[in-house]
Amino acid sequence: MADNKSKKGKSGGNGENPKTVYIDHHLIDNTKQVLTTNDGVPLYDNNNTLRAGERGPSLQQDNIYFDKLMHFDRERIPERVVHARGSGAHGVFEATEDISQYTTAAFLKKGTVTPLFARFSTVAGFKGSTDLARDVRGFSVKFYTQEGNYDLVGNNIPVFFIQDAMNFPDVIHAVKPEPNKEIPQAASAHDTFWDFISLMPEAAHMTMWVMSDRAIPRSLRMMEGFGVHTFKFVNIEGKATFVKFHWKPRLGVHSVAWNEAQKISGFDADFHRRDLWDAIENGDFPQWDLGVQLIPEEDEMKYSFDILDPTKIVPEELVPIKIVGTMTLNRNPENFFAETEQVAFDPGRLVPGIDVSDDPLLQGRIFSYMDTQNYRLGGPNFHELPINRSINGKHNNQKDGFSRTDILKGEVSYFPNSKAEGCPYHAMLKGEKGYESHKQPVSGTKVRVRSDSFADHFTQARLFFNSQSSEEQDHIVNALSFELSKVNDVNIRNRELAILNQIDQNLAKNVGVNLGLVPLGNLDELTLKFARQNHPNYPIIPKKPEVEHSPELSMHVKAGQGTIKTRKVAFLVDNGASKASIDKMKAALVNEGAQAILIAPHVGKIHFKEGAEEEIQHSYLTEASVCYDAFYTPDGDSVKTLNDNPDYLQFINEGYRHCKALAFAKDAEGLAKKSFVEKDKGVIFESKDNLVQDFISVMKGHRVWEREKSRKVPS
Numbered sequence: 001m002a003d004n005k006s007k008k009g010k011s012g013g014n015g016e017n018p019k020t021v022y023i024d025h026h027l028i029d030n031t032k033q034v035l036t037t038n039d040g041v042p043l044y045d046n047n048n049t050l051r052a053g054e055r056g057p058s059l060q061q062d063n064i065y066f067d068k069l070m071h072f073d074r075e076r077i078p079e080r081v082v083h084a085r086g087s088g089a090h091g092v093f094e095a096t097e098d099i100s101q102y103t104t105a106a107f108l109k110k111g112t113v114t115p116l117f118a119r120f121s122t123v124a125g126f127k128g129s130t131d132l133a134r135d136v137r138g139f140s141v142k143f144y145t146q147e148g149n150y151d152l153v154g155n156n157i158p159v160f161f162i163q164d165a166m167n168f169p170d171v172i173h174a175v176k177p178e179p180n181k182e183i184p185q186a187a188s189a190h191d192t193f194w195d196f197i198s199l200m201p202e203a204a205h206m207t208m209w210v211m212s213d214r215a216i217p218r219s220l221r222m223m224e225g226f227g228v229h230t231f232k233f234v235n236i237e238g239k240a241t242f243v244k245f246h247w248k249p250r251l252g253v254h255s256v257a258w259n260e261a262q263k264i265s266g267f268d269a270d271f272h273r274r275d276l277w278d279a280i281e282n283g284d285f286p287q288w289d290l291g292v293q294l295i296p297e298e299d300e301m302k303y304s305f306d307i308l309d310p311t312k313i314v315p316e317e318l319v320p321i322k323i324v325g326t327m328t329l330n331r332n333p334e335n336f337f338a339e340t341e342q343v344a345f346d347p348g349r350l351v352p353g354i355d356v357s358d359d360p361l362l363q364g365r366i367f368s369y370m371d372t373q374n375y376r377l378g379g380p381n382f383h384e385l386p387i388n389r390s391i392n393g394k395h396n397n398q399k400d401g402f403s404r405t406d407i408l409k410g411e412v413s414y415f416p417n418s419k420a421e422g423c424p425y426h427a428m429l430k431g432e433k434g435y436e437s438h439k440q441p442v443s444g445t446k447v448r449v450r451s452d453s454f455a456d457h458f459t460q461a462r463l464f465f466n467s468q469s470s471e472e473q474d475h476i477v478n479a480l481s482f483e484l485s486k487v488n489d490v491n492i493r494n495r496e497l498a499i500l501n502q503i504d505q506n507l508a509k510n511v512g513v514n515l516g517l518v519p520l521g522n523l524d525e526l527t528l529k530f531a532r533q534n535h536p537n538y539p540i541i542p543k544k545p546e547v548e549h550s551p552e553l554s555m556h557v558k559a560g561q562g563t564i565k566t567r568k569v570a571f572l573v574d575n576g577a578s579k580a581s582i583d584k585m586k587a588a589l590v591n592e593g594a595q596a597i598l599i600a601p602h603v604g605k606i607h608f609k610e611g612a613e614e615e616i617q618h619s620y621l622t623e624a625s626v627c628y629d630a631f632y633t634p635d636g637d638s639v640k641t642l643n644d645n646p647d648y649l650q651f652i653n654e655g656y657r658h659c660k661a662l663a664f665a666k667d668a669e670g671l672a673k674k675s676f677v678e679k680d681k682g683v684i685f686e687s688k689d690n691l692v693q694d695f696i697s698v699m700k701g702h703r704v705w706e707r708e709k710s711r712k713v714p715s
């Protein structure tokens, strides 16, 4: 397994990582170097412009100043039109299963280790927006395989809002800040988004996911990834098998609460970016297993839904997931712009053995990504940027263009040729294998229509809602209530309630109560009018679904499956805290892979009861309860001062409100009484419980959601 703990993640796991070796060749190290111009001329003075006299005007001949400013003035490139805010890391993929009967893809051959770069993103916000927006997360992986680059450009939600690429600019315009006032930033809670969504019943399924806690992950390391579309594997005989891709995080799938998300956005807008960076720096390399659902070509029409419809999942209970390998992220970028910003993903970048299906959303994506990279990265040579370059080289007759760096030798740049012995040659001419599209028979009348097999918009939205725990369902009700309360136009609220009513009447009723509205029994006339543009006989009676309850769609931790690896536990201390009480808990947590972080009223030294002292990095001034997973208050005289410390009380009140585990050593138990904290299974008292073991076991369950019902804490 490629999970070595090398500090800084310089190793690819199994020997040298050819991609990072290549990247390293491009690193510029300024150590012990004299400052130069861009042309390498050493500079004597980089502080003062050239001027006529000590207090006189600057001179136009100051080419050194111009060299510096000309570059600075051009530092920004257009941010991505969507997914502008992202964080990336290098890693490796190790194939662990023999699936050669389905695909010839070399990087999926059992035992193969392939370098990769992954980028996670939000969709709607600008480049500098908060990580904790309620939003879909992008989940892109560029595999640098021996057969060229393969990009799996997915999301952390397995379905999409729309079925046809033609509507993509519309859904994005609707969710982005409104064009007149450029409000709101990184948020869907506004009129234009819900106006569009309430007119598009095909968005109902995705809406359920985005209103669930999946849209506010605890960490990028704790979210699933999905290829979303159905793709094709192609084997050596040219036979295709439909495939759906899944990334399963080793740390489980976890989220924060909406109230926390809003506060984290204020306290640490880089919360996810920092978390990913720190984990990799600490050697806690995040890992995901890659799973595939395989559907024989003959079964294309077998199901109650259309496998080409990107608003549908294939329930795991219907087609099980087969794990075929593991991704390990083990190295942070050296330079954000050069790597994370310039990496160019494109779902059309395929390798032999993998092909696209006819999903109309996927088909549309194949144009858009290449087009956007050409614009965003300033021309057709973006493949030559170190982060985008394939590890097996590129040889073709394409040439020139802005920022070309390759220097093609010789006089030949055409094919066929005799002067260069026919090189670069077509693989087929030498009997070698290269990329071949799956030989799929195609016929049809040229039309702009939507298949009626795409017309069932609510069955899977209902499947998702019904598969959630009662707390998760409450969160969906709350999220919808929040979002629709922010909508000003009551017609839009009513229209969306009518859609929710088609999914689940109680859901619509409960959201309606929070909006002061009673849901309409039928879809709104305007919604129907638009739906009938695609399906003239809408609504069409849906087929009976094969699966009506899918436990895998719930994020609730299954008994005995949780882990506390890399979780952050705040040790709330002050001068006089007992080191013994701290050390005992710390050792147990670290043993389970968690982090113990001491927080005191001020940074700098604190003195323990036993006499020793320790340098503290975090204070109540810089830290917030919402950025931690659990809380421990140790024994000692510190308890006396914490008793009167409002920041301390705020920490544990908020932790309690957000259903986190709180442990109190014996001396500290009285502090719980001073706050809103009430004893329950997640509030652990040393005198009543098994302090260490119970604390760890509650943390493994992620949250004590039952506590949410009482909602006694005003924080």
Ligand code: HDE
Binding pocket: 080, 081, 082, 083, 086, 119, 120, 121, 137, 138, 139, 140, 153, 154, 155, 160, 164, 165, 166, 168, 226, 227, 228, 229, 310, 343, 344, 345, 361, 362, 364, 365, 368, 369, 370, 372, 373
């Ligand atoms: Fe994208 N999408 N998208 N998208 N998408 C972009 O490409 C587009 C869709 C996704 O980390 C853009 O490089 C169209 C589905 C991710 O750099 C752009 C359609 C899924 C990323 C684009 C979709 C995605 C993007 C903007 C409808 C999940 C970030 C910048 C047909 C399977 C990649 C860029 C990164 C980025 C177009 C729908 C995922 C404009 C036209 C469905 C993860 O090309």
